[in-house]
Amino acid sequence: MGRQDYIGLCVFFAVVLTIPFLITNDYYISVLVFAAFNCLACIGLSLLLGYAGQISIGHAAFVGVGAYASGYLTVEMGWSPWMAMGAGVVLVVLIALLIGVPALRLKGHYLAMATFGFGTILYIVAVAAVDFTGGPAGLSDIPAISLFGLVLDTDKRFFYFSWAIVGIGLYFGLNLIHSRVGRGLRAIHGSEDAAESVGVDTPFYKIQIFVLSAVYSSIAGSLYAYYVNYIDPGPFSMMHSVLLLTMVAVGGMHKVWGAVIGAILLSLLPEFLSFLTESFQAVGLEYNEDYNTLIHGSILLLIMLFLPEGLIDGLGRLAGGVGGMINIKRHQDSAGT
Amino acid sequence: MDSGGGFTDLLQFIFMGLQRGSIYALVAMGFNIIYNATGIINFAQGEFVVLGGLMMVTLTMGFTFSIPFAFLITVLFVMAVGILMERFTINPVKNPTVLRLIIITIAVSIILEGSAMILWGKESHYMRHFSSDETFEILGATILPQTLWIIGILILIVIGFMLFFNFTMTGKCMRACAINRDAARLMGINDRKMVMLSFALSAGIGAVAGIIITPIIQMDFGRGTMLAIKGFGTAVVGGLGNSLGGLVAGILLGVIEALGAGYISSHYMDAIALLILLIVLFIRPSGIFGSSEASKLKEF
């Protein structure tokens, strides 16, 4: 029953523990902290997209709600960061129910557009509701969060904190997949008719997973606010929703691990490209953040055209094909032995 | 405010609404053409509009081509983009799932958006009006000649497409494919070719929308998303696949939006428009003009 997944989780924690010993540069640590936020949101999105088969192109909006709830409640109302994060979760649950109950009755393109439209509405509100969000100027002086009396105001501390939360998110996610509820969700993805024929209450399951994945995003948003101490509407635009979708698709939609790998890879990509710039300076090629949109779009397209199951599956098949000896079965995790 | 001023305002907003609505109607037509031929919703539809607008800006302002000539070149250029999109991203995918197709068209849309940003920069681009940019008055409302161009060209395109779909062999084949692809294929219609043609036509219509609106809104690279989402909403309200419904819905949405912006709040105008679209999507996904029985047959 998915033992590989839990071995993977142990490896994950081991890697997280050792990284700050290997990477001492604070800048790179901070890049990895941002990767953690994306990772958390992507794990949630992958549960919705890859397991339940329901698309959302509005998830950045949930990240935004979490971030703004944390920002507003701590700065303007003086709440403690933990309380504000909790309130953000509650708010996101309510919003996800409000939008999810009608939206999840829709399928395919309609659901995609509905979530897209909803995300855009929240973005417009973030820009226009100056009294609450500070408008385009945003909210600043958001306090840092502390844990057991320890203020998490250094990159390294926040690195451990954020990745520990990703680990917890992964643990919950993995448990869920290998459970009655997880099978119900995967059944809905496989055949909604068949799932209903054995008694899976599909509307209820879809809304549950939609809300859960929104909660993952909300927590990612709150963490972002406490780390950066400043928020504006920019990072919660539709482009970020598409980026989250890209991350999940790149790693592999049908595995939570795909979301983790995809989120890390795409979060590190800009750094990698800037690094490459140095090598290509001679030929006049220079990486510039403006290229990100084009690059992300191209990656998403290439993956969808050539590796629709994502990198994990693609590399697995490649290894299986080349190695022959290395027998990597698809859906090995669910072999149920 | 006296009643005459109120009426003038109203008339002014209605003209603004017609102008916006024409664009939504054109984008919705683009959605419908591809949807009818393939069952795909092309999320890149808004980018065709942006490309049309920006290309036109370059040709008329940069190269100082005449408007009709630049118009033609721009439409052909965007049609070529549409054909390339179909050839390289839609055609090669065998047995695609809906989810995969959605993500592919989203990917194309952000590739086009990213390219437009690099090629044309982030700023808005001014373009000269088709004729004079001096306003004139109708019953007290000030109107730009460009508004009349927009409405006129919309009417021409609608008539053109009605003739095309009803009186030419190719048009009839496309309609046949829309009604039943398998049957059409059995009758010897090359449905692959029809798919390509639908992308070309849809891109062309998008380009026209971009060309005619740019003198008024000043095009920039980032407008595609909002245009796509509103155009899709329009298509849904009109009943997906129903071009005439889309036309009426587009005009309706444009007018409601203009009235909303005029009387309520321009900050939240887009949000309100989207909210209306979401509500229609939730309550009546078959659209106002579509039959709910028919929509159940579609795979959504």
Place this chain on the structure above:
Amino acid sequence: MSKNHLELINLRKVFGGVVAVDDLNLSVRRGTITSIIGPNGAGKTTIFNLITGYLKPSGGIIKYDGRAVNGKKPYRVAALGIARTFQNVQIFSDMTVLENVMVGRHLRSHSGLLRSSLLPPFFRKEEKKISCDAEKWLSFVGMAEEAGRSAGSLPLGSQRMLETARALAMEPNLLLFDEPASGLNARETVAMGELISKIKEMGITVVLVEHDMELVMDISDTVSVINFGKHIARGTPAEVQVNPDVITAYLGE
């Protein structure tokens, strides 16, 4: 308990202007195998979809255990103890064979989102029980060996068996088979027939829609013949075979 396990009273379904099921009356006795046969397009699958809630009747009553169950959602119908298979097999092809059957235990287990996510499966009693029960049903249809395989990789015959195991895992009282033999070879058809008889012996009421007449005549207690959505004959297999109305319906005038 009423003698009739399932009863359709004046059941009617109209699509657009087409009458697919036309004031149909049909009853199924508890613990028997009832077959519904009829020419293509007679409305047989529509009847199943009406009973199991995939379609809403245009009129009439569906009584299960003497209670009207019209208009319930499919998952509510399933909760009443009605299981079904599908004419075009509907398995979860991305899951393993065992997991498919485990989904069938859905209504017989209870953990919700929260309980499911707190502990890994190997620490959870219910999860072990679900897997155990599923294995039992898989053995029942003779597929224990395939447990770890991906369900999508099975040949059609095994997929139909798997679908049956999944339905049985629900421990239903009434099982509806929609053309279980279609696409199967002669040997597989015989195996399917034996399985269905075995299911009846367990006390489960079976309703069968099937085109394979040999199978129908072999295992059915009662055969109902439908044409154009109407009930035209009913009786034991032997009676139905010599009924002139039936012969007309199948062979034409």
